[in-house]
Amino acid sequence: MTAGVALVTGANKGIGRAVARRLGLLGMTVYLGARDDGRGKAAEDDLRAEGLDARFLSLDVTDEHSVALAARSVADEAGRLDALVNNAGTGAPVRLPSATPLEEVRRTYETNVFGVITVTNAFLPLLRRSPAGRVVNISSLLGSITHAARRDDPSGVFPPGVFPAVLDYNTSKAALNAITVTYANELRGTGILVNACSPGFVATDINDHQGDLTPDEGARIPVLLATLGEDGPTAAFLGEDGTADGQVLAW
Template structure:
């Protein structure tokens, strides 16, 4: 019997994560809705189920190792494997000038945006390795591109937030490191820039829709065996590191 491909998305009960879940479900995947809020997770699953998407809620606090291990064990027990992992959960932190940002706030940002994707990926690797050509997607940001941020002609040049921007730059470096190691296992690891999207992050001031943002993530999540790895992409186009 053919088993449906599976995907786990962290922070999937709203915004880009939820739309990514919807699009992955429409692509025929069984979706694990990673969430810290059980009620919101159940609500997201009900909405998706009404659209014909196969979805299940799974509690996962990406900053808590015990929670991450418990979620990984559940996926192993119920499915025995995982085809796609999308590290989507992230936080913006304080939007203040670099010299005014507290070290504690930067640490909090890094806990969620940098250390958590490493923790989650390591925990789910056994399930991912059960698949011949699994995909891992790190949801990064154009604000993590040193090439763009150092270019006075780029639209994001003036968006100078130390904690958030540098956390996404670090996530890009993690993407490269894991891609190099996991290539031998047939696992592709790529980073996606969803663009300036209207979400709670920015008071819904972004000019892109969640549908547009999710499409680039889904493209990387559904790459075939000969797809690229170790890259950083915006809508399928390479972004400078």
């Protein structure tokens, strides 16, 4: 069992809910960040019915006031944070990059990029009070610039020509990868480890349930990174087959 306090953003459904459940099963107190009260409380009820210490936390990652209130309430109640899982994410309808309205790119960045910065900065003081703070950014293989640039390489991760060219989502996750390394470098030596992962292609609302993994399977790597030992990596990008001691994705 892992005692401790975790926060998962966007925890009312999909991968976030599955990550929260797995952390709860490990014995952690888990704050379920959700922007909608009804959906957040419903997830809390479900997980509490399984005997888990799950607590709905009102949190819209694009709203600085909401994030500040959420951080204050975790500070008052728990006094520290051991694991922050930046999971909340979104994407615009898929279009050619040249046909994507700038407004759609901005909207995706508000959640996937600026939201992560807002939440991380708000909760960093609480992570610093943990003996072993962990930050996990749920990125995507689609954020890998290396794999995108090798789109036509027959030995690439997708068949030649198949790597999708999605402007808002892919570049937001590439930015998230860079943000991950930037925070990891600031926090080296503090005991706080900051990593990114690609959970795999998971059947959730974000892809109309086309994915081939279940949310619980997609939760495996985020949970591994949220519960790393003190000798675990920082500034790493793990894929669905990742391991704490080496199997990493190209950025």
